[in-house]
Amino acid sequence: MDLSMYPHALAMSAKEFIEWSTNVMDDLVRATGVKKALDKVSDPLMNWGVRNSMYPLHFGIACCALEMAACSGPRFDNERLGLVFRSSPRQCDVLLVNGWVTKKLRPGLRRLYEEMPEPKWVIAMGECAISGGPWYDSYNVVQGVDEFIPVDVYIPGCPPRPEALIDGFLKLHLKIKGQGIGKFMED
Amino acid sequence: MSESTNYTVEQVKSRIAEAFPTAVKFVKKEKPRRLFMTADKGSLFELCKLLKDQLGFEHCSLVCGVDRIDRFQCVYHISSIANKIVAEIVVDLPKDKPEIDSVTPLWEGANWHERETYDMFGFIFVGHPKLERILLPEDVTFFPLRKDFQVGGI
Incomplete structure (x- = not known):
């Protein structure tokens, strides 16, 4: 000085x-x-x-949303892991894409992703969100959500069971652990 | 729906045959409370007007298209809740110029059915208030339910 x-x-x-x-x-x-x-x-x-306070966006697109609902029910109860589904993207930090993304939905989903505050993560749940699934080569379905937003965790299955969804969130825990987001003073 | 009397299938048939002796042909297909007919595309609107205003058909259940390779068909299911009858009207359309009068001025519910049929088959509904893409994005140039559309050939 x-x-x-x-x-x-x-x-x-x-x-x-x-x-x-x-x-x-x-x-x-x-x-x-x-x-x-x-x-x-x-x-x-x-x-x-x-x-322990990952808030996924309550945004169900297709049948995987039923597994998401089952996951938040009393049997699997994802609130014990701190997963609370919020309805506004501004209160969320995980975007859970569950289902096929049509080309008409694509700009809307991108906008939801942009509206979420940092730090944020994306989970692609089910075959459709990962690669288009049964709608491979379709004229109206985006072939995998990672074409336009970065995806952190892929949960395969058609649809994945609630256990698999919880396992995916635990995998995301491991990823967050290594990111060091608590170091607020840059070296 | 000005009249309160209920009609049977036979009565409806005779009223239509009276009004459209040549343009409307009945298909020989018997099912209880069903009415099958084919119509010219020029007389479709007048036929629908007769059905709605005088015979009490107050609901347009379905508008959809069929691709018969040599021609198109537009199918209407018009139902009457008072008479408990569903009338099916099939209209042949030429392959090169599939244009037909819109029935949206009669039944508002036909609006989205016709837009979807335009979206999938490219039929032009003349007189429709807003004939735009409804399921596909705006910038799409093809009509996916036509037989000559190739999957994966975009």
């Missing part, structure tokens, strides 16, 4: 002062190793929080 960058140090504007003090704090935290310690605490904590 050199004060030569701030020749008018005694007469700073508010903006300059905020920038200067932020730099001082950052340098201080880096030099003393507090930052590393902070990340060590915040990363697992935040990660644990994100993993």
Whole structure:
């Protein structure tokens, strides 16, 4: 930290002062190793929080949505994993695509994906969402949802059972664990 | 639906035969409370008007298309809840110019049926208020339920 960058140090504007003090704090935290310690605490904590409150979008397209409904019923009860289906994309962080995506739906689904806040993940559930399934080579069905949005977890099956859906979410847990989203101070 | 009297299939048949001696032909197919006929495409609208205004057929159940390779057919199922009769009208359309009068001015419910038939077969319903694609995206140029449409050949 050199004060030569701030020749008018005694007469700073508010903006300059905020920038200067932020730099001082950052340098201080880096030099003393507090930052590393902070990340060590915040990363697992935040990660644990994100993993256990994944809110998928309540957006059923086709028959896999029935498995989704069964999964949220009392027998499989996905709320014990913190999976609460929300109806607004702005409150969600998992887009669960369950069913064939027609070409007419494609721009709408893309928009739903864009409306979700970061961090967000996409799960393709069932054959139709993965590759078009029985509608292979159809004139009106998109051949796999990964053609236009990035997919993190694929759950095969036609349709997959609720256990498979829960397993897919647990696979997503593993992925989130490795992402380090709790490290809010960049190195 | 101005008249309150109920009609039997025979009465409906005779009324139609009276009004359209040449344009409408009855198909020899017997089923209880069903009425099968073929009509010219020019007289379809007048026939539907007669059915609706005088014979109490208040509901258009179905409009769809058939591709017979040498010609198209447009099929209408007009039902009467008061008479408990369903009338089926089949209209032949030429392959090169499939145009037919819209029945949407009579039955509002035919609106989407006709749009879907346009979407799948490319029939032009003259007088339809909004003849656009309904199931397929706007920019599609083919008609997928025609026999000459090749799957995967897009």
